[in-house]
Amino acid sequence: MRRLSDDDAPTIGRRTFLRWLVGGAVGAAAGCGGEDVPITREERERLDARTRAELAASGRGPLGPLRFRGYRGLAELPWFELDADGHPVLAAADVPAGIDLHTHLGMALLLAPAPDLHARTERVAYFLDCDAEPGGCELDLDVYMNLNFTPAMLRALRFGALRQFTIGDAAARTHTIPNLAAELDRAGFERAAVLPIAFGLPFRDDLSERWLAALAESPERQRFVPGCSVHPRDPDAVERLADFAARGARIVKLHPEMQRFRPDAPEALDVYAVCERLGLPVIFHAGRSGIEPERLRPYALPRHFDAVAERFPGLPIILGHGGARDLPDAIPIAERHANVWLGIASLGASAILRLLDRLGPERIVFGSDWPFYPVATSLVKLLLATKDRPEAREPVLRGNALRILAFRDA
Numbered sequence: 543m544r545r546l547s548d549d550d551a552p553t554i555g556r557r558t559f560l561r562w563l564v565g566g567a568v569g570a571a572a573g574c575g576g577e578d579v580p581i582t583r584e585e586r587e588r589l590d591a592r593t594r595a596e597l598a599a600s601g602r603g604p605l606g607p608l609r610f611r612g613y614r615g616l617a618e619l620p621w622f623e624l625d626a627d628g629h630p631v632l633a634a635a636d637v638p639a640g641i642d643l644h645t646h647l648g649m650a651l652l653l654a655p656a657p658d659l660h661a662r663t664e665r666v667a668y669f670l671d672c673d674a675e676p677g678g679c680e681l682d683l684d685v686y687m688n689l690n691f692t693p694a695m696l697r698a699l700r701f702g703a704l705r706q707f708t709i710g711d712a713a714a715r716t717h718t719i720p721n722l723a724a725e726l727d728r729a730g731f732e733r734a735a736v737l738p739i740a741f742g743l744p745f746r747d748d749l750s751e752r753w754l755a756a757l758a759e760s761p762e763r764q765r766f767v768p769g770c771s772v773h774p775r776d777p778d779a780v781e782r783l784a785d786f787a788a789r790g791a792r793i794v795k796l797h798p799e800m801q802r803f804r805p806d807a808p809e810a811l812d813v814y815a816v817c818e819r820l821g822l823p824v825i826f827h828a829g830r831s832g833i834e835p836e837r838l839r840p841y842a843l844p845r846h847f848d849a850v851a852e853r854f855p856g857l858p859i860i861l862g863h864g865g866a867r868d869l870p871d872a873i874p875i876a877e878r879h880a881n882v883w884l885g886i887a888s889l890g891a892s893a894i895l896r897l898l899d900r901l902g903p904e905r906i907v908f909g910s911d912w913p914f915y916p917v918a919t920s921l922v923k924l925l926l927a928t929k930d931r932p933e934a935r936e937p938v939l940r941g942n943a944l945r946i947l948a949f950r951d952a
């Protein structure tokens with residue numbers, strides 16, 4: 543049996559330390575005011591039932607099987623070809639120049655050194671790094687995107703998240719402004735909204751400040767719609783929002799799971815009132831993705847958004863991921879409220895098709911969730927879902943986003 547050497551000891555110690563540190567910091571932040579949100583047994587079971595049903599139905603819908611060998615495999619489709627580095631590049635001339643309302647930059651919090659957001663790197667390490675191996679992973683575009691993670695990839699994702707709080711993550715150093723701009727060029731996109739999250743941590747929780755400053759300095763700033771975030775339990779949230787808007791923020795991101803708040807809780811109402819007054823649309827992480835810790839799942843259930851949309855009719859609300867695995871519960875919210883749009887980030891192609899059938903293209907907006915996945919994967923799913931109605935592409939890819947971002951003047 544191999545004995546522990548002196549080299550092993552600090553590694554084990556450091557790992558334990560990191561777990562303790564992040565668990566403690568996030569726990570401390572969550573402890574301030576977060577409440578237990580009731581969830582029914584039926585709601586709990588619905589998540590698994592929907593996942594099973596989606597996997598079983600994959601490839602059997604009107605679009606047929608949509609399995610590809612890595613991101614490079616997208617070049618089998620008529621719209622894409624590969625560039626010299628093996629990236630899929632949009633080759634079709636008739637696709638409107640898109641606006642991606644859902645992207646992020648490299649995160650570093652607490653002790654992690656901030657990545658250089660102006661660096662250009664040879665490749666982007668997507669969270670689903672499907673082309674990391676030469677053969678590429680198997681990519682099924684007919685299911686919710688995170689079902690493509692293998693258990694090993696999910697473990698790596700969780701460790702990457704841990705490094706974002708501690709020693710810094712190598713992948714995060716590739717999630718930079720020039721890399722996102724290059725990706726927008728490859729996918730034929732005009733602009734992207736960049737969305738930070740205010741986690742409510744005790745220190746170094748300033749992604750909004752850092753990203754707004756970095757975007758303002760970037761020579762490519764006209765390619766981006768700067769976003770900001772506040773924590774609803776931050777006593778300075780209202781002042782902070784006004785300050786962010788003055789520094790150029792045009793959209794607000796709220797993540798009920800990561801921020802541990804119920805969207806219709808009284809603590810969040812002031813935030814919505816200010817956003818409505820300042821003309822800042824709010825994009826929520828909405829619905830259960832199925833890979834988050836179970837105790838966080840009740841926070842983002844679509845039913846929590848009904849009262850918000852009702853009470854703030856002048857506030858444009860985007861339910862990101864279309865409510866994720868809870869898509870069927872998010873659709874009626876958009877049907878009831880004219881100020882609610884559903885985002886398509888992570889949804890499978892058949893789910894996007896269903897969404898178009900139910901809501902029509904005027905209430906759907908494009909999102910990729912870059913750097914989780916390439917912008918091209920979301921685009922491909924939309925192009926497939928609109929094969930027989932290409933006129934739906936302009937509103938989803940750009941028209942609705944333009945209207946939402948200029949809601950004040952509409």
Ligand SMILES: [Zn+2]
Nearest residue numbers: 644645646911
């Ligand atoms: Zn996201």
